[in-house]
Amino acid sequence: MSRAPRRRPAPPALAVCLLAAVCSSAAVPSTARAQAPNGDASAARDGSVAQETFFESLAVHVVNVDVYVTDKKGDPVTGLSRDDFELFEDGRPVELSNFYAVEGDRGRPRALPPAPAPTSPRADPLPAPLAAEPAPEDQSLYLIVYLDNLFLKPFSRNKVIREVNRFLHFNLDPDDRVMLVTFNRTLRVAHPFTTDPELVIREMEKVETHSALAQQLATERRLAVERIDRARDILQAQTHADSYAKSLHNDVLASLRGLKELVGSLGGLPGRKAVLYVSEGLPMTAGEDLFALIDTRFGKVASSQLMANRYRVRRDFRELVDKANANRVTFYTLDAAGNQAHQSLSAEYGRSDASYIEVDFTDDMNRRETLMVMADGTGGRATLGTNNFTEGLERMASDFDTYYSLGYVPAHQGEGRYHTIEVKVKRRGLQVRHRAGYRDKTLESRVSDGTLAALLYGAAVNPLDVAIALGRPRPSDRQGRWLVPIEIRIPLARVALLPRGEERQGLLRVSVAVLDEDGDTSTPAQEPFPIVVPEAELEQARTRHFTYTAELLMRRGTHQLAVGVVDEIGGESSFLREPVRVDG
Numbered sequence: 013m014s015r016a017p018r019r020r021p022a023p024p025a026l027a028v029c030l031l032a033a034v035c036s037s038a039a040v041p042s043t044a045r046a047q048a049p050n051g052d053a054s055a056a057r058d059g060s061v062a063q064e065t066f067f068e069s070l071a072v073h074v075v076n077v078d079v080y081v082t083d084k085k086g087d088p089v090t091g092l093s094r095d096d097f098e099l100f101e102d103g104r105p106v107e108l109s110n111f112y113a114v115e116g117d118r119g120r121p122r123a124l125p126p127a128p129a130p131t132s133p134r135a136d137p138l139p140a141p142l143a144a145e146p147a148p149e150d151q152s153l154y155l156i157v158y159l160d161n162l163f164l165k166p167f168s169r170n171k172v173i174r175e176v177n178r179f180l181h182f183n184l185d186p187d188d189r190v191m192l193v194t195f196n197r198t199l200r201v202a203h204p205f206t207t208d209p210e211l212v213i214r215e216m217e218k219v220e221t222h223s224a225l226a227q228q229l230a231t232e233r234r235l236a237v238e239r240i241d242r243a244r245d246i247l248q249a250q251t252h253a254d255s256y257a258k259s260l261h262n263d264v265l266a267s268l269r270g271l272k273e274l275v276g277s278l279g280g281l282p283g284r285k286a287v288l289y290v291s292e293g294l295p296m297t298a299g300e301d302l303f304a305l306i307d308t309r310f311g312k313v314a315s316s317q318l319m320a321n322r323y324r325v326r327r328d329f330r331e332l333v334d335k336a337n338a339n340r341v342t343f344y345t346l347d348a349a350g351n352q353a354h355q356s357l358s359a360e361y362g363r364s365d366a367s368y369i370e371v372d373f374t375d376d377m378n379r380r381e382t383l384m385v386m387a388d389g390t391g392g393r394a395t396l397g398t399n400n401f402t403e404g405l406e407r408m409a410s411d412f413d414t415y416y417s418l419g420y421v422p423a424h425q426g427e428g429r430y431h432t433i434e435v436k437v438k439r440r441g442l443q444v445r446h447r448a449g450y451r452d453k454t455l456e457s458r459v460s461d462g463t464l465a466a467l468l469y470g471a472a473v474n475p476l477d478v479a480i481a482l483g484r485p486r487p488s489d490r491q492g493r494w495l496v497p498i499e500i501r502i503p504l505a506r507v508a509l510l511p512r513g514e515e516r517q518g519l520l521r522v523s524v525a526v527l528d529e530d531g532d533t534s535t536p537a538q539e540p541f542p543i544v545v546p547e548a549e550l551e552q553a554r555t556r557h558f559t560y561t562a563e564l565l566m567r568r569g570t571h572q573l574a575v576g577v578v579d580e581i582g583g584e585s586s587f588l589r590e591p592v593r594v595d596g
Contacts, residue, residue, distance in 0.1 A: 073421070073422070073425055073426075074109060074110060074419045074420065074421055075419065075420055075421075075422055075450060076110070076150060076340065076417050076418070076419045077099065077417070077418045077419070077420075077433055077435060077446050077447065078284060078340075078342070078391060078415050078416075078417050078446060078447070079097070079391075079415060079416045079417070079418055079435050079444060079445070079446045080391065080411050080414075080415050080416075080444070080445040080446070081416065081437055081442050081443070081444055081445075082442070082443045082445075083441065083442060083443070084441055084443075086407075086443075088116070088410050088411075088413075088414035089414075089442055090113075090115040090116065090414060091115070092113070092416060092437070092439075093111075094108055094111040095438075096437055096438050096439060097111075097416070097418055097435060097436070097437060097438070098435070098436040098437075098438065099418055099420060099433070099434070099435050099436075100433070100434040100435075100436070101420075101422060101431050101432070101433060102431050102432055103432070103434070106420045106422070107420060108418055108419065108420055109419050109420050109421050110417070110418070110419025110420070111416070111417070111418060111419070112148070112151060112416070112417040112419075113415075113416050113417075114147075114151070114413065114414060114415055114416075114417075115414055116413045116414045147185075147187060147283070149282045149283060150282055150283055150417075151283055151284065151417060152187060152188075152189070152282060152283035152284070153184075153185070153187075153188045153189070153283060153284050153286065153412060154188075154189050154190075154191070154205065154278070154281055154283060154284065154285045154286070155184070155188060155189070155190045155191070155286050155287075155288065156190075156191045156192075156193055156274065156278075156285070156286070156287045156288065157176060157180075157190065157191070157192050157193065157212065157216070157288050157290070158193045158194075158195070158271075158274065158287050158288065158289045158290065159173075159192075159193070159194045159195070159219060159290050159291075160194075160195045160267055160270075160289065160290065160291035160294075161194055161195060161196040161222065161223065161224040161225060162195055162196060162197060162225050162226070162263055162266065162267050162291075163225075163226050163229070163263075163267060163291040163292050163293065163294055164224040164225075164226050164290065164291055164292055164348055165224055165226045165227045165230070165292065165348075165349075166220075166223070166224045166227070168226075168292060168348040168349055168350070169219075169220075169224050169290070169348055170220045171348070171350075171401075172290050172346060172348045172401055173216050173217070173219065173220055175401040175402055175405060176216065176288070176290070176401075176405065177213045177216055177217070178402075179402075179405040179408075179409065180209040180212060180213055181209060181210070181213065183405075183409040183412070184209050186207060187207060188207065188209075188412075189205040189206065189207055190205065190206060190207075190209050190212050191203060191204055191205045191206070191212070192212045192215050192216060192219075193274060194219060194222070195267060195270040195271075196222075196223070196224075196225065197266055198270075199270040199273055199274060202215050202216075202218075202219065203215040204469065205469055205470075226291075226292050229260065229263070232256060232259065232260075233256065233260075233302075233375075236252055236253065236255070236256035236302055237302065237305065237368075237371070239252040240252050240253060240302060240305060240306060240309070241309075245310075246306065246310045246316070249306045249309070249310065249316075250303075250306060250316055250319060252302075253299055253302040253303050253305075253306055253316065253319070254299070254319060256299055256302060257298045257299025257300075257302065257303070257319075257320065257322075257323045258298075258299075258323070260295065260298040260299060260323075261298035261299070261323040261325070264294050264295060264298055264325055265325070265328070267291075267294055268294075268325065268328050268329070268332060271289075271332055272331070272332055272335060274287070275287070275332065275335050275336045275339060275341050276335060276339070277464055277465075277468055277469075278339050278341055278465075279338065279339035279453075279457075279461035279464070279465070280458075280460075280461035280462040280463070280464055280465025280466070280471060280587070281465050281469060281471050282471070283340075284340060284342070285339065285340055285341040285342070286341070286342045286343075286344060286392070286408070286411075286412070287336075287341060287342070287343050287344065288344050288346065288408065289343055289344070289345045289346065289383075289386065290346045290348055291345075291346075291347075291348060291383075292347060292348050292349040292379065293347055293349070293378075293379025293380055293382060293383050294325075294379060294382045294383075295375070295378045295379050295382070296324065296325060296326060296329070296378055296379075296381045296382050296385075297320050297321070297323055297324045297325070297378060298320075298323035298325075299320055299323055300317065300320045300323075300374060300375075300378050301371045301372070301374040301375040301378060302371070303316040303317045303319055303320040304316075304317055304320075304370070304371065304374050305368075305371045308370070308371075325382075326385075329382055329385050329386065330385075330389075332386065333385065333386060333389035333390060333448070334430060334449070334451060335451075336386075336389075336390045336447075337389070337390055337447040337448060337449055337450045337451070338450050338451035338453060339461070340447075340450075341390060342390045342391050342392040342411075342447065343386040343387050343389075343390045343392045344387060344392045344393055344394075344395075344404075344408045344411075345383035345384075345386050345387045345392070345393075345394045345395070345396075346383075346394075346395045346401060346404055346405075347379075347380060347383055347394070347395060347396045347397065347398075348401075350397070350398060350399040350401070351397050351398055351399050376397075380394075380396050380397070383396060384396070389447070389448050390447050390448075391445045391446040391447040391448075392408075392411075392445075393407050393408060393411070393445075395407075418435065422452065424452055425452070426452060426453065426454045426455050426458075427452055427454070428451065428452060428453065428454045428457075429451070429452055430449055430450070430451045430452075431449055431450060431451075431452060432448065432449040433446065433447060433448065433449050433450065455521070455578070455580065456538060458578075458585075459521055459523045459536070459538050459576050459578050459585075460523065460535075460536040460538065462523075462576050462578075462585055462587045463523040463524070463525050463536040463538075463574050463575070463576035463587060464525065464533075464536060464574070465587065466574040466575075466576065466587035466588060466589045467525050467526075467527050467533065467536075467572055467574035467589060468527065468533070470589055471587065472587055472588050472589055473585070473586060473587055474586045474587075474588055475506070475584045475585070475586060476502055476503070476506045476507070476577055476579060476584050476585070476586040477502075477503050477506055477586075478500060478501070478502050478575065478577045478586040478588060479500070479501045480498065480499070480500055480501075480573070480575055480588060480590050481498070481499040481501070482496065482497070482498055482499075482573075482590065482592060483496065483497030483498070483499070484497070485566070485594050485595075488565055492567060492568060493565050493566065493567055494565070494566055494567070494568070494594050495563045495564070495565060495566075496563065496564045496565075496566050496592060496594060497561070497562075497563050498524075498561065498562050498563070498564060498573070498575075499559060499560070499561045500522060500559070500560040500561075500575055500577065501557040501558070501559050501560075502520065502557060502558045502559075502560075502577055502586075503556075503557055504543075504545070504553050504554055504555075504556055504557065504558055505554045505555070506579075506584070507520065507543065507558065507579050507581075507582065508579055508581040508582030508583075508584075509543065509545060509550070509581075510581060511547070514546065514547050514548075515544050515545065515546055515547060516544075516545045516546075516547060516550055516553075517542065517543065517544055517545075518542075518543040518545075518579065518581050518582075519540055519541070519542055519543065519579075519580040519581055520540070520541045520543060520558060520577060520578065520579060520580070521538055521539070521540045521541070521576075521577070521578040521580055522538060522539060522541060522560050522575070522576070522577055523536050523537065523538035523574075523575065523576035523577075523578075524536065524537055524538075524562070524564075524573070524574070524575055524576075525537070525573075525574045526564065526566070526571055526572065526573055526574070526592075527571060527572040527574070528566075528567065528569060528571050529569045529570050529571065536574070536576070538576070540580065541558070541560070543558060564592075566592065566594050567594065568594050568595065569593075569594060570591060570592070570593050570594075571591070571592040571593075571594070572589055572590070572591060572592070573589065573590045573591075573592045574587065574588070574589045574590075575587070575588050575589075575590070576588075
């Protein structure tokens with residue numbers, strides 16, 4: 013079990029040399045140097061890099077759009093081909109370069125057996141799951157189960173956990189990776205990605221004993237309603253509603269920060285990312301129901317709902333959806349509250365007139381709206397207002413088992429803008445779901461995402477045959493920090509070198525980030541390094557390495573070092589992770 017890594021900004025006073033952005037308590041580069049194949053320092057010295065315009069990159073970035081097609085009954089449609097689809101970016105048609113179909117052949121049964129008794133959810137041994145063919149890397153599945161304890165009651169959460177555990181056992185293929193994340197004002201990785209769902213299941217069973225805070229929020233809401241009911245005038249009632257809304261708004265923003273942190277960390281992972289988000293819903297406008305109650309009790313002239321606009325988070329949720337779409341993350345939201353009686357019908361309220369019933373209805377719609385926005389905006393599904401959680405989980409399994417992936421090469425590359433996506437099926441009567449758009453990430457963003465994926469999730473790839481060597485740490489200052497030498501070597505035989513006159517030129521980009529044992533993560537820092545090789549020396553240069561050296565300023569303890577190297581001309585990328593032990 014571990015906490016989620018935290019980003020720590022670099023202190024300006026420590027922003028030195030080439031990789032200034034890495035500066036943090038986790039690691040601070042003290043010196044950095046890059047060497048050309050002949051051993052002379054030509055690419056960078058003392059943090060300066062010669063900037064030069066090179067040939068257009070040979071790399072091609074493909075945008076993958078996962079499409080789910082259903083008939084009028086909601087059943088998945090199979091048998092479609094590339095010619096059945098039309099894809100539009102920003103309203104303009106684009107040509108498909110890739111087509112991949114998964115049509116219910118992932119190998120695990122989709123229908124779940126009867127649920128075990130709540131008192132003994134794992135009493136009987138479960139049958140062994142079926143085998144399945146491995147998916148291509150760009151179609152691999154990363155599933156994150158996200159339990160938002162800030163907006164969950166223990167009873168509701170634990171009821172859902174039992175259903176989710178059964179889903180994990182019966183509906184994941186051997187190559188699928190699953191991770192468990194919990195949020196209780198702090199994001200926590202309860203179990204990292206694993207291909208063994210039983211490990212996550214056991215960890216999820218432990219979560220059933222943890223606290224959940226939605227019951228406290230419900231009590232605060234009930235007390236606010238009582239104070240509004242006893243208020244002498246409109247002003248006093250608005251003061252009570254405003255105090256409640258402000259506190260709830262802060263909790264919503266905290267939960268959103270956790271979601272954005274998770275989604276942001278997934279960008280460098282290949283394949284599809286699905287987040288099963290379990291909560292009782294976050295209000296789109298904190299306190300909207302209570303401000304509506306004031307207008308009802310004191311007359312519409314009060315216009316109290318105008319005050320509620322200060323606590324609207326629609327823009328924040330749109331930002332979350334945009335970030336998810338940029339990282340190919342699909343939300344499947346599950347309302348753990350299910351279909352339950354309103355508080356207004358409880359004896360605690362002391363009354364159940366129409367105004368209180370309307371308040372609870374407004375609260376329900378307010379909370380469910382955010383769950384729908386997250387799911388609809390990313391092409392997922394929302395399970396709302398039902399106690400049959402198995403049905404919602406089966407629909408998610410259906411999406412995993414039957415979908416179409418459409419790939420295309422956009423005319424633009426790395427300009428950082430957001431682009432809308434629309435997919436149409438040429439056959440009548442079919443429904444289509446997919447993410448609403450994506451942000452065309454800059455090269456710097458892609459390198460940063462890949463470095464973080466290697467650092468946080470061990471997503472290592474090394475087509476460039478990059479090698480990392482660590483030197484012996486030596487004391488640096490009286491604050492207990494140490495200088496750790498690192499050397500990154502890249503074989504030039506793996507680097508694309510294009511002719512330009514009597515020279516061959518290439519361009520590498522190196523990125524470094526560190527995760528310390530306290531969970532602090534430095535922001536990935538990167539810099540481009542031009543490579544120039546005389547044409548006459550090309551054959552000999554192919555047997556040599558480009559070398560980058562640096563010294564990282566680190567504290568005692570065990571750290572993780574991630575290195576990314578990108579060939580900007582050829583398009584190949586390597587991302588590696590190495591443990592670093594500073595003993596002192």
